[in-house]
Amino acid sequence: MVPKNQVFVFVMHIPINPGGVTAAVALLLGVVGIWLLIRIRSGLRGTTLTAAWAWAMVAWVCLVGCEIVIGVCHQLELSIVDNHWRYLAAMGLFLPTLAQVGAKRRHLVAWQLLMLAFWSALSVPVLEIWFLDSAGRSDPGWIWGCFLGLLMIAGLLNNLATRFGPAALCLAIAQGLMVYPYLPWASAPVTTGGALLSMGVLLLGMGMVAFRSQARSEIVRPENQAWLDFRDQFGSFWALRVMQRVNDAAVRYDWGLWLGWDGFHQVEIVGSDPEFRDEVRQGLVACLRKLLGDFVDQEWLDARLPKCDPKKNGMEDLEA
Template sequence: MDRTVGRLALFLLAQLILDPGWLSAAASLLMGIAGVVLLWRGRTALRGTTLVLPWAWSLLAWVVLCGSECVIGVMHAQEVSGGEDQIRYLAAMTLFCPQLSQVGSKRPQWITWQLVVAIFLLVLWLPVFQVWAFSSIGHVAPGWMGGIFLAALILAGFLNNFPTRFSPTALCLVIAQINMTYTYLPMATTEVTVNGALLAMALGLIGIGSAIQGGLGCPENLRPEDRAWIDFRDSFGAFWAVRVMLRVNDSAARYEWGLWLSWNGFHQVEIVGSHADFRDGVREALITCLRKLLGDFVDDAWLDTRLPRSNTRKKGFEDLEA
């Protein structure tokens, strides 16, 4: 249902060529309300994780993005001109905040990291502040270096989340970011239009709906250790997933567990552990390792639902030999 609403909005926008005014303001307002409702519904899935702050940045970015087009539409309806590109630039830069907040979602620095995100946003806003400082109504011009930096940010955010099951959301977001910032990227000459901004909002709406519905879905009948790993990988992105994977594999090699962790789960790499006591010991060590590493990002309740504390009578790691 959520994806259908976004696709319908995208289809309708493709049929319209709008000028800024009451109609564009109304369209922005309706999509803004729909996005806020969807984001509010999705907040419960993040309970027990450090992703609540990236979610808050997502909500802020969405409100600012939709609100900026509402303001521009009302300005045109009231025949107040000037400053459109500045408003859109300020809104577009907020789209990078959720991804940066996600990168800093490790305890104990996950709360103070939000100050870094705020400072980063102010740095991105500097070209607008420069225009205001000179009392000019001219266009925002971050320059070649600024354009290259924005392109690098877009690419980094895309690579962090596209390899997960939330790849549809990552794809929608990267297209929306490009749509809102292409005029500032190297070799670009055209300006962002109201249709481009509305298209970015429609893509954002589709991305939000896809994320709430679970993206591409998660495989069923997974072992507890695989379930915890895949849920963590998809939620926190490739940057943290790779770091945790390296730590687990380092422990596996050091203590000769006879397994390794890949992007898709745990695999046995040598014929070891046929004795039941050995398997139980390895499973207990693996659970302890995973709970310690993932505990920097999620609470015990999140872990208990996916990776129960060590219990050698429960089926799980012992079937790796099969």
């Protein structure tokens, strides 16, 4: 069996010379990726994830633009330090998943400013070389490499258990290909072949999201449909928080049910009284509308949940 380290070394040394041809290939991949991202954008309508989508577009344009610039510079025989530019582009790949964590409406604007600061902080190893007139390859050290590895794992875990798990895996692989030289066990730089491969993996992931069926099943109850759509779009971090608040409310108001990862489950016999069942349903809908309202607009909620009884009160303290 070939050691994993040798596989990475082989990938990093794919013999593709940067130049006009590779710049053209990068441009072609870039156009396809932009088209896929525009297609994905329609599925995020009515949610606060449009900010994360915008960061994904920025990251993709930076990655593609980096390879185009490198290819053109090599074609014109202009001096350029490839690994510096690729490092900056690679840091952009962490932005979409970080923006997903900050998707709560009331914190949305402040979080975008924090994203800019975080991107700047991630870029410090290269910025130091540029502005302090240092020389050589950027080498942030093994502690910084471990930090980048943890960011990759955290982003992957946040979405792996959702229906977009395969796309999250593609993103993690692309991140690994681009930041491999800065990980503690690195032994090879990223070449043009490795960068183009990471772009291809990202395209595969974007295609999985863009062409995944959004059809709703008539068998799924509206409460479950709203929960599953929220869970898949916003990831495990916010899904677990909402799950906790819903289950707290279920205990407090004696609804006789609980929310699991796959939807709502009844835990006790709640009786056959239609009025009681309707009261539980009204309470559950009110709870979901209040909690999810921090992330989606009314049109998104109305498309998945029945109207809430305006007389249903007593849930002012429910927050995600």
